[in-house]
Amino acid sequence: MNGSPRKMFVERQTYRKRRMQDAARFLPVIGLVLFLLPLFWPRGPEDGIAMSVAIEYIFAVWIALVAGALVLSFLIKEEPALEDGGAPEPPRGRND
Amino acid sequence: MQTLNVLIFVCTAYALFLFFVAFVAERAAMRGRGKWLRSSVVYTLSLSIYCTAWTFYGAVGYAARSGFEYVTIYLGPTLVMIGWWWLLRKLVRVGRTQRITSIADLVSSRFGKSNLLAVGVTILAVVGTTPYIALQLQSVTLSFEAFADSLNQQGEAANVSESTALWVAMGLALFTVLFGTRNLDANERHHGVVMAIAVEAVVKLMALLAVGIFVVWGLSGGVGDTLARIDASEIGKWQVDGGRWATLTFLSAAAFLCLPRMFQVMVVENSDEQHLRTASWAFPGYLLLMSLFVVPIAVMGLERLPASSNPDLFVLTLPLSEGQNALAIFSFIGGFSSATSMVIVAALALSTMVSNHIVMPLWLRANVGRASFSGDVRHVVLVARRVSIAGVVFLGYLYYRMSGGGTALAAIGLIAFAGMAQVLPVLMGGLFWRGATRVGALAGLTVGFGLWGYTLFLPSFGEGAFMPRTVLENGLLGFAWLRPQALFGIEGIDPLIHAVFWSLLLNAITFVTVSLASFPSPLERLQGAQFVNALQQTGSARSWSAGTAQTEDLMVMAQRILGASEALQFFRREAARQAGGNARPGKLPDPTPDFLQRLERELSGSVGAATAHAMVAQIVGGASVSVRELLAVADETAQMIEYSDRLKAQSLELSRTAEQLRAANEKLTSLSVQKDAFLSQISHELRTPMTSIRAFSEILRDTADVSREEKQKYSSIIHDESVRLTRLLDDLLDLSVLENGQVNLNLRDGTLREALDKAASAAATGDESPAITILRDPEQESITLHTDFDRLGQVFINLIANARKYCDAEQPELTVLVEHNDLGVQVDFIDNGSGIPSDAQDLIFEKFARVSPQRAGGAGLGLSICRQIMERLGGSIGFLPDTRGAHFRVTLPMVAPEHLAESKPLVTN
Known part of the structure; x- marks a missing residue:
């Protein structure tokens, strides 16, 4: 009884939107961890990891991050209807 | 080439x-095609x-x-x-x-x-x-x-x-x-x-x-x-x-x-x-x-x-x-x-x-005060x-x-990075922490900037350029733990990491600690809330209180900062907004708080927030310049309220005094009326016996054949009237003497009972008044006093006679109550009549006052004399309005003071 299909739909949309915002928050954290991973690599002129591997790894992560950010930027394209606090956000346009 | x-x-x-x-x-x-x-x-x-x-x-x-x-x-x-x-x-x-x-x-x-x-x-x-x-x-x-x-x-x-x-x-x-x-x-x-x-x-x-x-x-x-x-x-x-x-x-x-x-x-x-x-x-x-x-x-x-x-x-x-x-x-x-x-x-x-x-x-x-001129x-x-x-x-x-x-090349770049990064703690704290204060920010920045200069920037010029070699090797003032590249004795760290780590760490710690310990000003707290909650609300920074701002002046100033056409457009827009879209052309907007705030923001885009605020403040006037000044105003207001409270209290006191004066004046007026009335009364009183004395003495002089009985009768009338006159004059004289303090008191020891006995028997001798039952308690009355018993008796006689004269009960009764302690004696005379009307209570002790003229026997001097006597004896007489009947209370000391008897005249009303 409670909640027409339409309302369900809206809630689901809001829910998805929030999860996408969570993803946008999560992305830099995982990026940081992946970028700091080289700290564990063996280093030195003799037994250091080969430069080509390092380059491939860093740029692969980098490309993945850019791609992730690209996808997310489209997924949260709509104006966030609700802020974290749940309060409706006032219109963003400036009228002065 | x-x-x-x-x-x-x-x-x-x-x-x-x-x-x-x-x-x-x-x-x-500029042409608006710049999308x-x-x-x-x-x-x-x-x-x-x-x-x-x-x-x-x-x-x-x-x-x-x-x-x-x-x-x-x-x-x-x-x-x-x-x-x-x-x-x-x-x-x-x-x-x-x-x-x-x-x-x-x-x-x-x-x-x-x-x-x-x-x-x-x-x-x-x-x-x-x-x-x-x-x-x-x-x-x-x-x-x-x-x-x-x-x-x-x-x-x-x-x-x-x-x-x-x-x-x-x-x-x-x-x-x-x-x-x-x-x-x-x-x-x-x-x-x-x-x-x-x-x-x-x-x-x-x-x-x-x-x-x-x-x-x-x-x-x-x-x-x-x-x-x-x-x-x-x-x-x-x-x-x-x-x-x-x-x-x-x-x-x-x-x-x-x-x-x-x-x-x-x-x-x-x-x-x-x-x-x-x-x-x-x-x-x-x-x-x-x-x-x-x-x-x-x-x-x-x-x-x-x-x-x-x-x-x-x-x-x-x-x-x-x-x-x-x-x-x-x-x-x-x-x-x-x-x-x-x-x-x-x-x-x-x-x-x-x-x-x-x-x-x-x-x-x-x-150029203080001339922002627009x-x-x-x-x-x-x-x-x-x-x-x-x-x-x-x-x-x-x-x-x-x-x-x-x-x-x-890279070295300078990283040093510059590290320098600007000192702003980071303050920036982050400012955006996410409402408790960050100005003093904390100042302290954090100072520490960070100082450490950055000391550990990274100055050494970067090379040894001896700005920083002597000895400082680099042995630390500032020879303290080893102050070596610029090994603070606290921790050596072997890369100089850049060392500098970044220590400067940012101590910067942040100082910022947070000082922020925690200090208290932000109201404006800081307002701005802090605005910044930290920026995503929740798009509210305004702080509102101007409406009022004294002159729109023309603001316009002049805005033109100078924004440019003539931009300012005009802005003002036109604001006027339209205020008028709901149908503003008259050329109409200027009212200086509402809302408008002032938007104007300030507009100006701050050109000259910075603080300057814009100061400029608008100069024109708007002192009433609402900054929260600090607002607080000053509030302080003044509080002082004014306090002052006005004091004024109010004073005015209340004044009005009370005026009330008292008015009452006194009324009393004086009524006294004056009383006196006039009595003068005519006394004239009448004097004239009546004088008339009869004259009339009968003329009869005796001019009539040849007056019988012996008639002669006897007429001369006794003349005598009685003369006695009455003499008594009146005696009373007047007595009062005058008492008032002028020329009375000689005959002080001796005696008991109160004697005085009351004498008074009761003396007062009972009158014939024309109805008899009155006097209720006494002889046990209580056996008190030895040192006073003038003749005068005291005079007071008692007067009180008892008054009760006889004025008590209107069917079975008139007078209760005499005596109480005493170490200091003195208190004698109450309470009758069971209807008492004294409240408007007359103030006057009964005045000279020539008579409560009911129609029943008057005397000249109205009795109670007045009583009061004078009691004052001479160091006591007092008063009327107590508490009981139903008339209630007089005489208080007197056990021993009458000697000096009072000879004192200078007492001022009475």
Whole structure:
């Protein structure tokens, strides 16, 4: 009884939107961890990891991050209807 | 020679092209066709001023020296951009809603519009940016020399390079002045500059990509071959120090947020928050492309060029050595672009800060109270900006000349990063923590700035330049734990990590601790809430109280700052808004708080928040200038309320006194009436016996045949009347004597009972009054007194006689109650009649007062005499209105005071 299909739909949309915002928050954290991973690599002129591997790894992560950010930027394209606090956000346009 | 000339020509042509682009963009924006100027692509490209000549040339040199470490400089900003939802979104929102003009303005606004903080951040920015500008000039000069070197034209180059830096500096200053201070845009946005920077961003990316592609596919045999070469080179193994890797990533992220030029393009020039969304992935992509070919170019340079060549210039010298002059020129243009765009934006950002936070406050202070009347503020601001731009660029040039160049490029860059990163704790605290206070920010910045200077900046000039060798080796004042590069005795850390770690750590600790310990001013708390809750609400900073502002004056001032037409448009819009869309043309808006606030924001876009506030305040007047002044006003109000309370109390007291005076006056008036009435009464009293005395004495004199009985009768009438007269006169005389204090008291010992016995029997002798039952308690009355018993008896007789005369009960009764203690005796005479009317109670003790004239037997002097007697005896007589009947109370001391008997006349009414 409670909640027409339409309302369900809206809630689901809001829910998805929030999860996408969570993803946008999560992305830099995982990026940081992946970028700091080289700290564990063996280093030195003799037994250091080969430069080509390092380059491939860093740029692969980098490309993945850019791609992730690209996808997310489209997924949260709509104006966030609700802020974290749940309060409706006032219109963003400036009228002065 | 020819190549060099071509180079100069291409350079000049490129510069002219930039002027043209900026000019076209400005025109388009002015005509309102500049939508494309403000696309997210342009915004993203403008962010690329992060990649300066240091990045363009220096990254390759950095890679050639320390391998893969260079990439951290890009990883930090990448993470910040990808994490835009955390931080940049809020930063940009705050920047837009509060009309922030620079990072110094942001910090100042957040902490209660404190100009002191703004000045501090401005100085930090100038100190941190000047070497950076020098670096750009140096890179242009170096690249120019590299060209000359490769063409074996050293002599020529020496001449040219002497002046290269100066020419470049002058050209850049001119460009910045032209397009950076064309107008004082309320939003502080510079379409021409941003457009030129976007073009330069494309140019430098293309140049670097072209060199990279040439190296990978031209010199090397494709990707696989290149990777093999890299692994085989001297930087082919992972050698990056973990601490430096993490620190540099963090430092570059911090610098990306705090560098004045980054703040300028990212926050100030932002026209739409949605652009961030695009930039969040596009700018990391740009950075990726910029760094993609750095290692291949470095490796190829190390492989092919002589060991003596400067790795910082591989991007240029590699194509040159391979005979690719066109590519080399393109590469040179790329480096030139990087250098120029950085200098332009840095000079613009710094000049905004210097003019808004240093020049304008000084000018305003020198012209107090004349914000709208003296001179042209708009003109002053523009001149201040222009002079600041020239000054900043000149300072960079001076630094370049003084340092003489030669230091590794990357070193200065990182030192500048570390300097600006000192703003980070305050910035983060300001955006996310409401408890951050101005004092805390000031303390944190001071500590951070000081430590940065001591551990990194001053030692960077080399031993003995600014910091004596002894300080470096033995610490300040010989304290080993104060060694600039080994604070607290911890040695062996990389100097950069050491400086960044200690300066930021102690900066943050000081900031937080002092913030926790201090209390923010009301304005700070207001601004803090605004900043921290920027995403929840788009409320206003703080409201002006409406009232005294003169719209005309505001208009005059706004015209001078915003420009005539812009100000007019703004005021028209406001008038329309207030009138609900149908304003009369030419009508000025009312100075509502809302309007004042918007005006202030509009102005703060041009001159900074603190200055704008001060200017509006000057015109609006003292009533609502700042919260601090508001509080002062509130204090005054409190004082006034207190004062008025006091006045009220005084006036109450006055009115009470007036009431008393009025009562006294009424009493006097009624006394006067009483006296008049009595005078006629006494005349009558005297006249009646006198008349009968005269009449009967005439009868006796003139009538011959008066019988003996008649004679007897008449003469006894005459006698009685004479006695009555005498008694009246005796009373008057008695009273007069008592009042004048000339009475002699006959003091002796006796008991109260005697006095009452005598009085009761004496009062009972009268015949015309009805008998009265006197109820007494002889036990209580056996008190020995030392007083004048004749006089006391007189009082008692009078009271008992009065009761007999006036008690209107069927069975008249008089109760005599006696109470005594150590001090005195109290005798109450209470009858059971109807008492004395309340309006007469005040008068019964006055002379000539009679309660009921119709029943009067005497002259109305009795009670008056009684009172005089009691006063002489040191006691008193009073009427108590509490019981139903008349209740008189006589109090007297056990021993009558001797001295009173002879005292001077008592003043009675």
